Amino acid sequence: MPTRRVHHLAAATAAATTALTTVLTAVGAAPARAAGELHLVRPGESIQQAVDAALPGDTVQLLPGEYRGSVRITTPGLTLRGAGRDSVLLPADATADASAPASTDTPAADGAAVCATAGHGLCVAGTDDRPLAGVTVEALAVTGFRKNGISATGTTGLTVRATFVHDNGQQGISQEKSTRGVITANESTRNGQSGVFLANSVDSEGGALSADGTLVSANLLTDNRVGVTVRRLRDLSVERNRIHGNCGGVFVVGDEGVPRAGALTVTRNQVVANNRYCPPNPRLDHIQGAGIVLTGAEETSVTENEVRDNVGASPFSGGIVLVHSVVGVANARNTVADNLVLGNGPADLADRDTGTDNSFARNQCAVSEPAGHC
Structure with a gap:
């Protein structure tokens, strides 16, 4: 031409x-317009309105201050970022809500209302058929909600990073029916259930789902019922977390569902003095002094962890403990190796199960149950 x-x-x-x-x-x-726009939100303004106005790839940036009300994210590729723990998400103030009832009719309020009705602070929501992809939540605090601080379901590639999630009624950070998540460098403390909770679903039974490489790493998890709970999942890693002051450190939980929970890694965590007392509930005995517990799991690798000073009189008490599930399913083909396990009671290593082919090797410990595993 x-x-x-x-x-x-x-x-x-x-x-x-x-x-x-x-x-x-x-x-x-x-x-x-092209994606990648920055939406700035100031205290007193609506996070939900900014989230609903955002396109995939946009960032909603919170300035320091308090923000009242729940938030629901359904836009893929969105980043919600605070200014650190000085950007605080709290439950809606009842007086303020009552003074502006018309706001509940707006689309922006609808998403928040769905999340608030469920009792959660921040909801990241996809579906089984269309998982919500690539959302990032980082550098903010979430506190005081009736159920979960951060609650994700039906997501893929979700990142939760550098958040301070504390004093919520159930889970600090919860992820269900999701894959390829990265939960890293968070502090989750004083939540009613787990600091980090990963599951196929809390509302239904069924076999374990693949988490497709989900990673829980470098988190500080303190003063919860359990630091990390993995329930009916496979293919994930819990590594390099600091877990102390809970009733239990790490629980890998399975049941009679097929496929079984397991095929995952618990490695290089520091699990120390998880000696709070948590009373029993209809499903479980009381929990106290539990370090790393496998119950009804298979093919799980527990390696290179430091597990110290977890002491109690619960069926789960001890350093690294294998116990059959609440429905009687035994652990099978798990590997416990190369861990430093000292000062735990009644035992550093405890196999209280009838499972087969569980392996204990090269652990540094003083007392095992039965004898011979140290």
Whole structure:
């Protein structure tokens, strides 16, 4: 094509674009924008409205301050970022809500209402058929909610990073029916159930789902009922977390479902003095002094952990403990190796199960149950 023709086409294209922009402006429509926009939210403004206005790839940035009310994210690729633990998400103030009832009719309020009705602070919600992909939640605090602080379901590639999730009624950070998650560098403390909770579903039975490489790493988990609970899942890793002051450190939980929970790794965690007392519930005996517990799991690797000073008189008490599940399913083909396990009671290593082919090797410990595992 001759150079002159190229120049003429370029000029014509530019003119057409200018004309189209003029027409769109005249009729009140704006040209489509690219993703990647920053939505700044100040204290007193609605996070939900900013989230609902965002496109995939956008960032909703919170300034320091308190933000009242739940938030629900359903946009893929969205980042919700605070300014650290000074950006605080709290339950809605009842007086403030009552003064503006009309706001519940807006689309922005609808998402928040769904999450608030469930009792959660921040909801990240996809579906079984269309998992919500690539959401990031980072650098904010979530506290005081009746159920979960951060609650994700039906997601893939969710990142929860550098959050401070504390004093919520059930789970600090919860992820269900989700894959490829990264939960890292968070502090989750004083929540009613687990600091980090991963499951196939809390509402239904069924075999373990694959978490497809989900990673729980470098978190500080203190003063919860359990630091990390993995329930009816496979293919994930719990590694390099600091877990102390809970009733139990790490629980890998299975049952009679097929496939079984397991095929996962618990490695290089520091699990120390998880000696709070948590009373029994209809499903479980009381929990106290439990380090790392496998119950009804298979093919799980527990390696290179430091497990110290977990002491109690519960069926789960001790350093690294294998016990059959609440429905009587035994552990099978698990490996406990190369751990430092000292000062735990009644035993550093305890196999209280009837399972087969569970292996104990090269652990540094003083007392095992039965004898011979140290």
